[in-house]
Amino acid sequence: MSQEPQTPKTEKGPLSGVTVIDLTRVLAGPYCTMVLADLGARVIKVEIPEKGDDARHIGPFMKAAAGPTKSAYFMSINRGKESLALDLKKEEDCALFGELLAMADVLVENYRPGTMEKLGLGWESLHERFPRLIYASASGFGQTGPYREKPAYDMVVQGMGGIMSLTGHPGGPPTRVGTSIGDIGAGLFTAVGIVSALYDRASSGEGRRVDVSMLDCQVAMLENGIARYFATGDVPGPLGARHPSITPFQAFKAKDGHLTIAAGNDTLFARLTKVIGAPHLADDERFTSNQDRCEHVEDLAAAIETCLEKKPVEEWLGLLGEAGIPSGPINNVEQVLHDPQVLSRNMVIETEDPDIGTVRMAGNPVKLSGFGDPASRKAAPELDSGRDALLAELDRRRKAAE
Numbered sequence: 451m452s453q454e455p456q457t458p459k460t461e462k463g464p465l466s467g468v469t470v471i472d473l474t475r476v477l478a479g480p481y482c483t484m485v486l487a488d489l490g491a492r493v494i495k496v497e498i499p500e501k502g503d504d505a506r507h508i509g510p511f512m513k514a515a516a517g518p519t520k521s522a523y524f525m526s527i528n529r530g531k532e533s534l535a536l537d538l539k540k541e542e543d544c545a546l547f548g549e550l551l552a553m554a555d556v557l558v559e560n561y562r563p564g565t566m567e568k569l570g571l572g573w574e575s576l577h578e579r580f581p582r583l584i585y586a587s588a589s590g591f592g593q594t595g596p597y598r599e600k601p602a603y604d605m606v607v608q609g610m611g612g613i614m615s616l617t618g619h620p621g622g623p624p625t626r627v628g629t630s631i632g633d634i635g636a637g638l639f640t641a642v643g644i645v646s647a648l649y650d651r652a653s654s655g656e657g658r659r660v661d662v663s664m665l666d667c668q669v670a671m672l673e674n675g676i677a678r679y680f681a682t683g684d685v686p687g688p689l690g691a692r693h694p695s696i697t698p699f700q701a702f703k704a705k706d707g708h709l710t711i712a713a714g715n716d717t718l719f720a721r722l723t724k725v726i727g728a729p730h731l732a733d734d735e736r737f738t739s740n741q742d743r744c745e746h747v748e749d750l751a752a753a754i755e756t757c758l759e760k761k762p763v764e765e766w767l768g769l770l771g772e773a774g775i776p777s778g779p780i781n782n783v784e785q786v787l788h789d790p791q792v793l794s795r796n797m798v799i800e801t802e803d804p805d806i807g808t809v810r811m812a813g814n815p816v817k818l819s820g821f822g823d824p825a826s827r828k829a830a831p832e833l834d835s836g837r838d839a840l841l842a843e844l845d846r847r848r849k850a851a852e
Contacts, residue, residue, distance in 0.1 A: 461822045463490020468648065470556040471496060471547075472531065475503040477604070477630055478588045478664060479560035480527045481637030486556075486644065487530040488814040488827070494550060494840065495528065495831065499535040502833040503528070514805040525830040526811040529801050532836035538569050547571075549844045551580050556644055560588040563598045573659045583657040584647040588640045592663030602664055604632035611668025616675050619690040635667040692751075697743035698722070701780060703755050706762040711754075712776040716740070725773045726757035801829040 468491040472483040480495075480503065487493040497503055505524040513519045534550075536543040551557060557576070559566055566572050566587075573585050587593060590602025608614050608626055618625030643660035651657060669676075674694055675686045691710075692700030698719065699712045713719045716739065720732040731737055731753055736746040743750055758766060763779060770777040781789065787798055787810075799813040809829070817823055 461824060463488070463821055464818060465645075465648075466490040468492065468556065469494065469554045470558060470644075471550050471554045473557065473559040473561075474588070475560065476505050476508075477527065477633035478636040478640070479558055480505065481634055482586075482588060482640040482644070483531065483558055484527050484529065485637065485641045485814075485816075489816065490821075491556075493531040494554075494836065495531045495533045496538075496547065496550070497533055497535050497833060499537050499834070502533075502535070506833070512806050512809065514807075517805040520803065520806055522809065525801065525803065525806075525809055528830040529811070530828040531831055532840065533831035533833055534836050534840050535834035538571070544570070546841075546844070548579070549847070550840075551576065551583060553844075553847060554580075554583060555648065556584045556586060558586045558588070558640065558644070562601060563587070563589055563591075563593050577657060577659070581656060582651060584644060584651065584660065585657065586640055586644050586647075586660035586662070588636050588662045588664070590664050592666060593661045597665070602632075604630040604664075607632040607664040607668050611665050612672050612675060613668050616672070616686055616688055618688040620688055622688065625688070631671070632664050632668060635671055636662055636664040639667050639670070692747065695744060696740060697747045698750060698754060700751065702751065702758050704758040704761060704763045704766050708780050709758075709763045709766060710778050710780060711770065714776070718775055719743070721773050722754075722770075722775050725769050725775065726754060728753065728757050796823050796825055799824070800826050802826070803829045804832075 465486060468486070470483055470486055470491050470493045472479065472493050472495040474480050474483060474495075475497075483491075483493045483495070495503070501507075503524060505527070506521050508521055508523050510522050511519045512522050512525075536547055538544050538547055567575075573587075576583060576585060589598075590607060591597035591600055605626060608631065609624065611632070613627055613631065614624050617627055640660060640662045643662055647658040647660055678684065678686050678694060686694060690700070693712075696712075696714050699714060701708050701710050711722065713722045719737070719740075720729075723729045723731040731750070735742070737743045737750055767777055767779060779785070786792060792798065795813075795815075795817075797813040797815065798810055801809050801811065803809050813825075814823060
């Protein structure tokens with residue numbers, strides 16, 4: 451078996467040398483800046499004095515043996531950052547903020563549109579002062595449009611963006627996707643926009659405005675739902691655990707639980723029928739083509755489950771795996787975090803919090819040749835813990851400029 455060539459790796463990430471001023475809170479913005487930090491950027495988190503990021507007060511919480519209670523939620527999305535508390539309504543703190551921007555490459559904010567302008571920190575004024583600064587805004591509805599000033603949370607955009615209308619089972623109540631896909635989607639798209647703007651700046655020399663709307667991101671992620679609507683005129687609805695246009699491609703019940711099977715073409719389907727002991731299904735005129743199978747999805751699912759109910763999930767997964775049929779268990783969170791593939795990919799990493807000790811969390815899914823993927827990352831910062839070092843750094847910069 452051939453192996454990938456081994457190349458020397460550096461612990462510095464590909465964004466090493468990029469400084470990000472993080473004026474965000476809760477999830478969408480902090481998730482974006484965490485991605486940038488994991489990729490090597492220096493992230494300076496500017497927080498409200500005394501209170502800090504709202505996420506510091508959102509559970510679940512972890513209690514130190516002899517010390518404070520801290521938010522695991524906050525720690526999991528703010529690792530590797532520095533913290534400086536500033537009141538941007540105060541002239542002195544606003545001046546310090548300006549000095550931070552002078553040494554930065556990127557500003558990320560997720561305030562409601564208009565808020566930064568009221569502080570004198572809008573895109574136009576900052577672009578004039580710092581023409582190379584990339585200014586990224588992640589908001590509920592974006593910087594333009596009739597909803598621009600409306601507040602939004604993940605639940606709101608999941609409902610407005612159509613995701614909830616496709617989630618759950620037919621006839622069931624509206625169902626939220628189990629993770630905050632509204633916030634996380636916006637965070638990821640904002641990170642893509644920032645990296646794109648950095649690439650553009652290398653040739654243009656100019657900073658760009660990155661404007662990302664949580665609602666826009668939900669629309670972008672509707673993918674097959676939009677294609678189906680424009681192709682057929684039908685309004686898609688929830689389908690439970692099956693694909694709308696590929697069959698069999700869903701969760702099935704076996705003897706002791708459920709598993710997923712994705713036989714995405716005729717060859718895989720024929721192979722599946724043999725594995726489950728029902729080769730006649732491949733010759734059934736109702737199931738000859740994928741289109742036929744989609745039109746008779748309930749009949750096919752019932753026939754497959756009649757076979758699967760004879761054996762437990764683990765046995766079926768072994769047989770399906772040997773036959774090369776895409777399939778898998780339906781894991782809970784605990785099972786995911788102990789899965790050997792997940793662990794081998796360094797997707798469970800550790801940070802060392804000064805009070806809590808070891809805190810485990812999800813790793814970085816972006817693996818790049820030539821760059822390390824450390825299993826241990828710097829912990830999330832204490833509120834304002836970077837003040838002394840940052841003020842000293844700014845002082846040195848002032849003296850060097852004199």
